[in-house]
Every structure is written in structure tokens, then in C-alpha cells.
Amino acid sequence: MPLLVVIPARAGSTRLPLKPLLPIAGVTLLHRTIAYARRALADMPKVQLIVATDHEAIAAHAREFGCDAVITDAAIATGSGRALAAARLSPTTPEIIINLQGDAPFQPISAPAAIIHALSTRDADVATPVVRLTWEALDALRDHKRNTPFSGTTCARAANGRALWFSKKIIPAIRNEGQLRSAVEPCPVWRHIGIYGYRRDALERFEAGPASELERLEGLEQLRLLELGLRIEAVEVSPAPFDISGIDTPADIVRAETLIAAHGDPHF
Template structure:
């Protein structure tokens, strides 16, 4: 399967303006921008034919080209990363069997998450896109709950059917559980990892679909697929000792830097 990875990045984030250009300090003291760290994560994925950064901002373009990335300029009218990926796919004018959206706020995404995602879509021809889910341990679940108690929107959770087709995604912690869990204990909550693998036809169709009430309320782009009756495959991935967190708020910077030091991420 020929694979394109698109990293959508915009400067005008409502929660964290300029987020792609925020610098993170790695284990060796090396400071690199969030967009560069996300690009490096994409470049580590095996079996990928091309990696591009898709943005509407000249500052991000200049930074990305400065560390060697290929950049596709997209419209400021793109409502989310999926629309930006669809526009980038159209602009490139070449055919790929799978287009991966590796969002630019996930520098800790291990390469095997994306590799497992591509393999999952390959083996499920009835699905139009796939996305990874990671079972939360007690410590991660508590971090999600702490964010919500503090009024912060942190990670996204997912629930799915027995065939692994997605039922719902939420910025709330779902499903509800009143049980407490030890830090390393498995929980019934699954953290949604913000990566998507699309079949090109589904990605191309997406911008024309109406934005539904669930997408509007949650602010989650993948809900547009569910609201329009499209099937999403949830691919369970394994942490293999790695910690995972996305940069959603300024408070996430020290948390991610601590994780990078623990995992010796440069």
C-alpha cells in the first residue's frame, strides 16, 4: 500500500495560539519545535512513501522548510485537520492508497502506532478510516479526570463495539466508572490517539459533508464520519512501556518534557 502522511498544522489555535512553534526540550537538552518533533515522529514510520506538512501559515512554513520538511500550503478556511489533509491530498495531485493524518500536536506518537493503524485498515476493507486507541492505566485515567475537574479539555476517549467499530468519541471521560485504579492497573477507558488513516475517497468526500451537532458540541472532527453513517475502525495499540500525551494546553508542555526525559527522547 502506498502511504502518504500529512501533518496538518495551524497557528491560530483557539486554545493555544502558535502551538506548532512551541519549543520542547528533549532528554539531551535539545530544543525543537512541536512541528519538528511531530515531523520526526512521522519520518520514523516504516513503509511510508511521503511526509508533508500542511499549513496555512507562513511562519510554520518557514520553520518546517528550515528543518527539511516538504510543505503544502492550504486554505485558512479549513475547519479542522481532516479538511486540511483532504486539501493537501487534492493539491499533490497524486494517488495514494492510504493517507495518514498525524496531527501536529502529538510528538510522542510511536512509529508502531501508525504502522499498526495502516495494517488495520489494510485488513478491514469494509472500513473507510482507522484510528488508534490505547487502554488507559490508572495514572492516565487520573490525568484525564484531573483535566476535566480543572475545566481543561485534555485527551479524548473512545468507545467501540465488539468488532472494533467506533461507537463514539468524547472530550469527556467515557465510559463512566466509579471505581478507583492503581497507577499501573488497566482500566475500561481508552485514550483516543489523534492519528487517522483514511481511504482516499472517504477523505476527499469529507469536506462536503455537513457538520453535525455532535461534531459541533465536542469539537471532534472524526464525529463527522459517524454522523454521516461512515464506519471507523478503532485499532488497539500497545504502549510497550512508552508514555503518550498530546499537547492540548500550555500546561501540557512540562508534562510532555518530563515524559521525553523519562523515555530518553532527544
């Protein structure tokens, strides 16, 4: 089936202007994301990969590394909206559109293929990956959120894989957590990985609707999908070598560089 993978790369980040061009350990964020995408899609040579941006310098930087790029309207508010704009400019008519998030190059390498498989085999409108946290990873996430409370998203997920809710808070709340830990029960918290796969009609419905109040409050576009009644499959994947959800602040860059220095570069 026609498949388009889009890396939205917006210039106008408030905290990190021209964020896709910022270096992390000597390699720009955009170059890292393109390298991640190519590794993740290596077994799918017919998949089209494209950068969708609102800035010519970012498009030119993508083309330096042999990646197609299109200029999309700067007024588009979400990465998913930018992915749809790229799909509308495509000479083909993709049935599935993957939004790879241009600020998250350290995600699990299996995630794109996993969501493509989910949309190919299951009855879902949208698929997105999640990682089950260990108790130690949950402690680390709580510590991280003391300083950056809106970095990192968790997912409440039904036993059949259906996503019930997403939040910048850590959900679910855990009653009797000490007893669960003592009994060596698995941690019930799932961390969301910011990659989305959409059926074309679901993405069209998303972009046609206004941002919801809950979406604005949390800053999470997937809440609009849930409020529209669309089914989101939360696909379990193995964690990445680096437990870092995305690059949102200068502190995230420092953290990524510290991890690279300690453990090596996952893509270069």
C-alpha cells in the same frame, strides 16, 4: 498502494498562536512531530510525508528539516480537511491519507503503521488508534481533566474493534467500579490517539458535509464521520512512554518538558 502522510500545522491556535513553532525543551513542536513521523514510518520508505499549513513561516520551518510542505487555505476548519487539501495538491492520487496531527509528537510509535495495516486488511472507511487505560492511568486522566476538561478523548469501542463513539468526557460510565477493580478486571476505558487513516472517498465525504451539531459541541471531527454512517476501526496499540495526548495549552508544554526532564527525550 499510493499512500500520503500529512502533518496539519495550523497557525491560528487561540490558546497557543503559531503553536507549531513553539519550543518544547528546546525543540519546536513541528520538528518533534516530523521526527516522530520519520521514526514511525522508517520501514515504509516510499510513503510521502508532507506538512500542510496555512502560514509561510511554518512551511519554511518544515523545509529546514527536509520535509515537504504545502500552503492550504486558512479557512479550513479541521486537520482532516487540511489533510485532504494536501492530497488534492499531490501529483499522485493517494488511496490512503494519514492525518498525523501536528500537535501530538508523543504518540505511540506503532500507531501510524497499525492504522495503515488496518486499512489494508479490514473493511473500514477510517482507522484510528486507541490505548486501553490501566486503572492508574484512568485516575490520572480524571485528575488531568479537573483543570483541562477538553484535553484528552476517550472512545467507546465494540469487541470487534468498531468505534461506537468518542467523547471529551470519559466514556463509558462505570457502574460498580470498585468491584471491577477488586476483581482485577481490566479497565474498560480506551483513550483515543489523535491519528487518522482515511480511504480517499471517506475523507472526501467528510469534507463535503457540514460540521454536525455533536461535532461542534464536543469539538471532535470524528463524530461527523460516525454521523455520516462511516465505519471507524479503533485499532489497539501499546501506550507511548509519555501519557500525554497533545499540546493544547501552556500547561501541556510544561507537562511535556517535565516528562522529558524526568525520563529523557523520546525522539532526540
